[in-house]
Amino acid sequence: MDTAEIRRRFVAHFEAAGHTVVPSASLLADDPNLLFVPAGMVPFKPFFLGQETPPYDRATSIQKCVRTPDIEDVGKTTRHGTFFEMCGNFSFGDYFKERAIELAWSLLTKPVAEGGYGLDESRLYPSVLEGDDEAIGYWMKVTGLPRERIVQLGNKENYWSMGVPGPGGPCSEILYDRGPEWGPEFDVATLGPDMPFELEDRLLEIWNLVFMQDELSAVRSKEDFDIAGSLPKKNIDTGMGLDRVALLLQGKANMYEIDVMYPVIAKAEELTGKRYGDNHEDDVRFRVVADHVRSSMMLIGDGVTPGNDGRGYVLRRLLRRAVRSMRLLGCEDRVLPELMPVSRDKMGETYANLISDWPRISQVAFAEEDAFRKTLQAGTQIFDLAATDVKSSGATMLSSERAFALHDTFGFPIDLTLEMASEAGLTVDEAGFRALMVEQRERAKADARSKKGQHADTTVYRGILDAHGPTEWLAYETDQTESSALALLVGGAPARSLAQGEIGELVLDRTPFYAESGGQVADAGTIVFDGGSLEVLDVQRPVRGLVVHQVRVVDGELVAPGPTGGQGLLHARVDPDWRVGARQAHSGTHVVHAALRDVLGPTALQSGSYNRPGYLRLDFGWTTGLSPEQVRDIEQVSNNALRADLPVGADYMSLEQAKEWGAIALFGETYDNTKVRVVEIGGPWSRELCGGTHVSHSSQIGTIVVTGEASVGSGNRRIEAFTGVEGFAYLARERDVVGQLTGLLKTQPDDLVGRVSDLVERLRQAEKEIEKGRVAQLLAGAGRLASSATRVGDVSVVAQRADGAGGGDVRTLALDVRSRMSAGEPGVVVIIGGVEGKVAVVAALNDEARSRGLSANDLVRAVGTLLGGKGGGKDDVAQGGGTDASRVDEALALVLAEVARA
Template sequence: MDTAEIRRRFLAHFEAAGHAVVPSASLLADDPNLLFVNAGMVPFKPYFLGQETPPYDRATSVQKCIRTPDIEDVGKTTRHGTFFEMCGNFSFGDYFKEGAIELAWTLITKPVEDGGFGLEVDRLYPSVLAGDDEAIELWMKVTGLPRERIVQLGNKENYWSMGVPGPGGPCSEILYDRGPDFGPDFDPTTLGPDMPFELEDRLLEIWNLVFMQDDLSAVRSKSDFDIAGSLPKKNIDTGMGLDRVALLLQGKKNMYEIDVMYGVIAKAEEMTGKSYGDDPGDDVRFRVIADHVRSSMMLIGDGVTPGNDGRGYVLRRLLRRAVRSMRLLGCEDRVLPELMPVSRDVMGQTYDNLLTDWARISQVAFAEEDAFRKTLQAGTQIFDTAATEVKQSGGSALSGERAFALHDTYGFPIDLTLEMAAEAGLSVDEQGFRGLMAEQRERAKADARAKKGAHGDTAVYRGIFDEHGPTEWLAYETLETESRPLALLSGGASVPRLAQGEIGEVVLDRTPFYAESGGQVADAGTIVFDGGQLEVIDVQRPVKGLVVHQVRVLDGELDASSRVHARVDPEWRIGARQAHSGTHVVHAALREVLGPTALQSGSYNRPGYLRLDFGWTQALSPEQVRDIELVSQQALRADLAVSWDYMTLDQAKDWGAIALFGETYDNTKVRVVEIGGPWSRELCGGTHVDHSSQIGTVVVTGETSVGSGNRRIEALTGVEGFGYLARERDVVSQLTTLLKTQPDDIVERVQGLTERLRAAEKELEKARLAQLLGASADLAAGATQVGPVKVVAHRADGAGGGDVRNLAMDVRGRLPQGEPGVVVIIGNADGKVSVVAATNDEARSRGLSAGDLVKAVGPLLGGKGGGKDDVAQGGGTDASRIDEALALVASEVGRVAVQA
């Protein structure tokens, strides 16, 4: 049974049982604690937390997921990968334990010809939380299995929570016995509290049923928490691993051999000439390639672009590990153009955006591979230098610090470092490297824990929401309202009043203020009350539906009983509307000039300013930037109507509306903003002008890179745009006056002046060099005799490094032929001391080394240097000891010459 059919049967089974079929959400989680959606329940999290009322009592989905805690372990086991699909069914206060057990058991044991999966009952072992006698009795009742077939495990295996205060509950896993080829025999009655490691492949977990019934007040770890009480409604959250069920129903040994994975391995075999199954080390690489190619493609499909932190860094690691693994298998050519289309063709049957958006996806992926190939080239040079230094010092191992720097700073994989070190006859301090990697991971985990801890801070806001409901939000309708405070907060805690000068938070029953979202900054303005005034400095939605104003008390003292008047600064709002509508106009112009693959990946706009990030792999030409600005200005001149409407997400997509990558949307109602009809249609919750001409102007001020495959355009709108142009006009006016020319001739005049200046500088440089070298003959003729050696030790004030070297080389060439000669010139310019030493063949035959001389005088000059025996150079900062250093030269030459 292919994977698509398993997916179809799962959804059909639960739809027939009254579940709403919910499409997969984006991989990009709308959650400060998560980089990616890592479980099927994540999109339903607001319902489980009580932040939102679910639109259905029961639902089912097949959710795209990414888990990346230990990317380096991918492929080492055959049941874990980074991307996976989680089939789930959910009950929000509807059915509970018995219903969940019955629905799951029916599907997996029902014969294939009747629409089920047909798994053999004698191979299935339910597990429960030890002591959950209710679950044991229900499993026996529903399945007819004897008690001894039901495995009891501890909290680590069979208790679920989100890792923070909130809902939790015991679990039941459905385990499938794959037989003695996959592990030792076992007695189910003796297992627990943890599943033995040696049985994890044999007793394969295929489905986890979470009985969400507890309200947790503290979660210290997966197995250590406090239960404050019971949830008001008991919920069900289940997850069936699609890949795991597929490997069972397709008779495969592991998830990498199923239909949606093995095609990439087969292509990699063809490209490398190696066979999967011949070598355990190669098999791990094949599995890494299959997993990472698919995961990378799915991430790019949902709008992630490679970068140096966050989601972008994860994607970069996945792509580069795939390319690196192909290299280790012997293929050094470009590989993603061959491998990724194989994954696209099978995954695109379910996720059609992979097909319709392939031009952009492939552009991002292939550009990252090309960048990595350059990195490999540069990293190889850095490695060669490090290896040479190790050998010259008599060592035999590359330090952990060097290996970590290659990995962390230059993106050079440790496996490649190990491979190249072995070829060079060196080892690598892997323990030191792993220790530094562990420290880095711990820092990342600490940061994640800090972020996760912030999630608990929303409890106070959830309490306000539960008591008062959502804020009546009027930002689209008006700029001012009469309101009353529902809560006053200071330092995250509720307070009875806010005093003059204090900064705190105010929750109003109704507000005209726009809360920061969708790239648009929050409104500015004031909240006035009898005897006082508040300055609004930020507006946020910490809990969906609840608007919170951060304020500074300018006058008076505000208490919760006050009536207030909330007023948005009208100038601020019009500037914000111009910038946000301007962002849509620039985005549409961008796609018109560059093509439909140039899609926005992020934005930021404040009054008078906009910033738009978009996926693109190369810098725009000046002509392209001018064209984007011109198309934008033409849209303003056309006075295009700006309108918005509400519809379902599916209707919006059918209408051609563009959704911003990384944003999550409610499928029941989204807001679509259009400018000029189909010319610009985007999902957006921001504030906008009524006609494009009201934007005033769009002036592009910059186009830069913000990471591999991502560019940024910045522009000014409205009064700020006109101000920028006015300043440019003033500069042109001043130049025309200064140059006594017309504006159209300024560029030509400046070019002419620049060329004349460069020519004059070249002539001056020639004259200066001639003057400097003119002293060479006198210096050579005045050489001091130190034993058998002619020595020139000269101070050249005003000469920099290049001049000092030229002078030293010229003087050496003028010394008498056949006699040993040494030249040391020390220059002093711009507060820097430069020293160059040069020796001829005869001097070197007597043991005199230019490198040794520079090393000898370097410390006196407050610096260091070195080089070869014939020429060496160095520098320093202490010009006061130049004469002392020159005297040392003669001393050193005499000492060595006498010894010779």
Template sequence: MDTAEIRRRFVAHFQAAGHTPVPSASLLLDDPNLLFVNAGMVPFKPYFLGQETPPYDTATSVQKCIRTPDIEDVGKTTRHGTFFEMCGNFSFGDYFKERAIELAWDLVTKSQADGGWGLEESRLYPSILDGDDEALALWTKVTGLPEHRILKLGRKENYWSMGVPGPGGPCSEILYDRGPDFGPDFDPASLGPDMPFALEDRLLEIWNLVFMQDELSAVRSKEDFDIAGSLPKKNIDTGMGLERIALLLQGKQNMYEIDVMFPVIERAMELTGRAYGADPVDDVRFRVVADHVRSSMMLISDGVTPGNEARGYVLRRLLRRAVRSMRLLGYDEPSLPELLPISRDKMGETYTDLHTDWERISRVAYAEEETFRKTLQAGTTMFDQAASRVKQSGGAAIAGPEAFQLHDTFGFPIDLTLEMAAEAGLSVDEDGFRSLMAEQRERAKADARSKRGQHADTAAYRAVLDAHGPTEWLAYETLETESRPLALLREGVAVTSLGNGEVGEIVLDRTPFYAESGGQAADAGIIEFDGGRLEVVDVQRPIKGLVVHQVRVVDGELPADAALLHAQVDPDWRTGARQAHSGTHVVHAALRQVLGPSALQSGSYNRPGYLRLDFGWTTGLSPEQVKDIERVSNEALRADLPVGWQYMTLEQAKDWGAVALFGETYDNTKVRVVEIGGPWSRELCGGTHVDHASQIGTLVVTGEASVGSGNRRIEAFTGVEGFNYLARERDVVGQLTSLLKIQPQDLVPRVADLVDRLRSAEKEIERARLQQLLSGGAELAASAVDVGGVRVVAHRVDGAGGGDVRTLALDVRGRLAGDQPAAIEEIGAADGKVSVVAALNESAQARGLSANDLVRAVGPFVGGKGGGKADVAQGGGTDTSRLDEALAAVRAAVASSGS
């Protein structure tokens, strides 16, 4: 019985009994206590907690669930999977224990011809909470089973609560005896309240009936709690794992082999050339692939994107474990494009949104694999070197600094390093790693505080502020001031002078310079003094109220007691800065107009002539959307929308509709609201702006891309830089049209035609190359040497990769078809990597030869390993210096097999 039919029968059974069928909720619910929906009852929690009135007395559902604590055990047992479907029936004060038992037992034991599942009663063992005599009596009444067939288990197994004060109650499980192949024989009458670990695979729990009847006042642990009294209404919450029923009804050994999962394993076998069931280590990897591919797909479908925190991190880990498992199975090409559609086609029979939303789902998954492949390529080499050094020195652990370097340089998450170390028989100095991570976080905070690595100690700045008061900041009013120096500093220490060429800091009593803030770069300009000049490199506010200028002395020597200075902002710089900052507001407003109000800015940076704006969005924008954003922005410039600002309280700003960004803390007594075109754009902002939108000049969007999970970035040029960008584009078009001797409007089709012709030529070259490669097949077959009655071709192909080597090996094998045993092993070397493929005909296999053995025979000589089936196996390595020895080892392995 396929999984879809099992699911259908479950819902039909309870619907016929008067239950309202409820569709599965999303895996993501607004529950602060849960990362994902982890049980079928989660969407019904408000009803069980009395927070909401249920719209029905009874309900049934098949709920999507994700559980993540057991990721490390996936594939190792029959019970652990990340994504699963929980079948459940629920009563909200309607029926209770007896009816719940009747409904469950009827579906489980009713014949398949009558719409049930038809499990043999002789293999079913109900369980109760030890001491729940009412449940014991009801089970014997409903099922007719003798009391000794009903297991009496303790609170650990058979009492349910949410882990907090609230509803709870005893449980009854239905267990299925899978037979002696899955555990020792047992006497049900002699089992105590704790289920023996040895029986957990044999007595497979398929259904849990929760009799929600108690009000808990304290929950200290799963087995330690206080019962304050009875609930005013007694409820039923049941949960049955769909995959567990499926493995029983389909006669499978575990959940990974059922109809909705095993096709992924079958495709993985085709891709890797390895057989499921041949090697226990490989079997775990195949199961990880099947589980994680499905789980990742379902998470992406419900809106999760890969990231470094919370849900995004779980998804990233699942995807990367799947990809890495395929690599460990010997498949180095992108695997998700091969596997994910298989899972989609099976799960899409029920969840049709997998088909309708496939473009987004696949795009997210494939992009993450590509990113991870780059990470693995560099990081795996470093890990292997580190592991080799540890083993050669007789050690047992990867050092903390090396684990940190893997993380910091190559993006290896620590859990991946831990997994790889465990596979290599090593541990990791996690404490050392965590210590270095903490130091890095502290350095990052210090750098942020000190602004680009300057001295982080604010004592010197505090002393200046205490002595002279806050800087008179005039950036909004003027571009130049006559100012008096209050302090000279170098690396956070007061100095008496700055010499020619030296870099230091100067604090003025008043300044026209804009200090970097709100995404706007600091002003550039000069400060002149009697006998010299300073170049302003940067302007910051290391403490509130104080503006500090980082300067370079370009002429003369500046004494700390200098008289009046002349500070002047570069007017062209300020004009460009104003254009870019106002342009940022325009793009933000256009973005919200095109995409909707949920497209909110999450960060920005602007300097003269350039802006970038980050915003929360889960998918890439289409070219049409980007064009619309640019068009709306330039329409605002053409309309010459007025730009103004005024001060008001934070509450007034919110009432006025102003957008506050970045989660910043604002002074409630006075905030500055900048508006462009009235309500079209209103934002809290302290930057410098143009007076009218037309003064931005032009706005040219140059790019849109991802900058992390759920975040996109738009970049644009403004003002003269925008015109320059368009001029450069025009020049490129002019050069191409001149070169191709066509009109500009014909450029795109002509280039497209050239690209098509180039691709056709490349394909033709590839076909010719392949023909040339295979043309040597006949000669190779003819060169086969007899080794103990086996025709052997052991050949080296320089410059060939894995695909070419496999093609050649299979071609030669085909030419040696016949009754005489034939063994072919091709070894290719390209770009410092070795590819090995062994292929045997049927006669060679009948003689007892295995392609697996021939590939493994060359492993020590090429610095690698491999495997596959008896007829075809493949492997690889990194040592190209001993290929001739490897070929000799092939012939020796064939010779020894016949002795």
């Protein structure tokens, strides 16, 4: 049974049982504590936490997931990968343990002809939390299994929580016995409380049922927590591993051999000439390739681009490990253009965006491979320098710090460092390197734990929403309302009043204020009440449906609503200039995005934005910098759209309809599957899912002035622009600057560039003449340098810096000084010059110095390594260079040390 059919049967089974089918959310978790969605329940987390009211009592989904804590262990086991799909069914206060068990058991054991998976009941072993007699009873009732077939495991295996105070509950896993070839014989009665490691391949966990019933007050570890009581509503959260069920139904040894994974391995075999199954070391590499190629493609498909931190760094590691693994398998050519289309063709059967968005996905992936190939080349040079340092010091081991720097700073894989060190006759402090890697992971985990501790408590907001219903939000219709106060908070807790100058949070029954969302900042304005006024500092939605205003009391005293009274009606008014500017900037962002795609093509898609009145910033995926002509074209297309006075409108429809209509959904955003808002400018020219405020015609934006385009990380660019009055103000400042310069230079604006260029060139020539004079003066001082030589034993040494002198002048000076050294005495001359950050080194020795065993070649090599370069030559004259001008004085001191050591 192929993977697509397994998916289809799962969805059909639960849809027939009254579950709402929910499409997979993006891999980019809408959660500050998570980089990616690591489990099928994550999109439903607000419902389980009580932050939002679910629109259905039961749901089913097949959720894309990525787990990356142990990327380096991928392929070493046959059960774990980075990307996987979790099939789940969920109940929000509806059915509980018994029904969850019935639904899972039925699908697994129902004959294939009847829509099930047809698994052999004799091979299935339920597990429960030790002591959960209720679950044991239901398993016996539903399946007819004897108690002896039910495994009891401890908290480590069979208790679920999110690692923070909140919901939790016992689990019930379904294990499949793969037979004696996968592990030793076992006795159910003796299993527990932990699953023996040697049985993890044999008793393969394929489904986990979480019975969410407890309210946890503290979670110190997976096995150590406090249960404060029972949840008011008991929930079900289950997860069936699609890849694991596929390997069973397809009769494969592991997840890497199933229908959606193995074709990549087959292609890798073709490219490398090696065969999967021949030896374990190569098999691990083949699995890494299959896993990482698929995971990278899925991440790029959901909008991730390679970078140096966060999600981008994870993607970069995956792509580079795949390329590196192919190199270790013997293929040094570009591989992603061969491998990734194979994965696309298999996964694209389910995820159509991989096909439609392939130009962008491939552009990002292939550019990263090209960049990594350059990194490998540069890293090899850095390794060569490090190896030379080690050998020159007489050591034979590359330090852990150097190996870690190669890995962490330059992206140079440790296995490549080990390989090259061996070829150079060196070893690597691998244990020290591993220790540094562990330290880095611990720092990352500590950071993650600290972020978990910042999980916002939305209980008080949830209570307000439950008591009063959702805020009547009127930002699209008006900029002022008459409103009633519902709640007053300070520090997240109810407050009785706010005095003048104090800051708190105010909840109104209706509001005209836009709450920060989708890159658009919140509205500014005032709230006036009888006897006082408030300045609105910020507007947020801590839970869906509730708008909360952060306010500062300008004058008077704000009294909380309640039985004893309150302020009566309040007049909420958005600053009209702010609202106009905000609309201009947000609509301007859409216009620039459309113009960007007009100029660069459909693969230039927005990856993030920020807009405030008069200003917009748009980030987009692109691998190269834009030319001045391209930037001007984007600005011109944008302003042509403004001149055309294009109509701006908004419609509501389902997410599926919006996609069919051609609307662009931005990466990483979370959208309601039943109703989304589509904003269009000029019909199909610009259609995007958006909840922001907008102008009604494009001409109302006023103007769009692009002020800059720059890189914000590998594969990401940023355009900034001013709109409206701020755009005209920017142009006025530019005009004033031009006016001042034309006045100073006594020229016309059209001649200004030529006049300034001429002045710059004249200044450059003058600087060159000054430099020539200084170098000539230096060369004329050869006799003085020779007479001031330093005695090192009986050797006369001139070690001198010659700033401003290039390679030719440095060589001339060094030879001239050598010719003036005292005859019959050993003489060594080393001159180090530098021009524009490039360092030039020349060593010249006379015959007497060479007879003492000194060598110009050795001196230049030692000095060049220190200066971040290299060089060489003969024993009498050698030349080299470097890039680190800050270490010239150290290099000169090294010359004296090397002479003394000879």
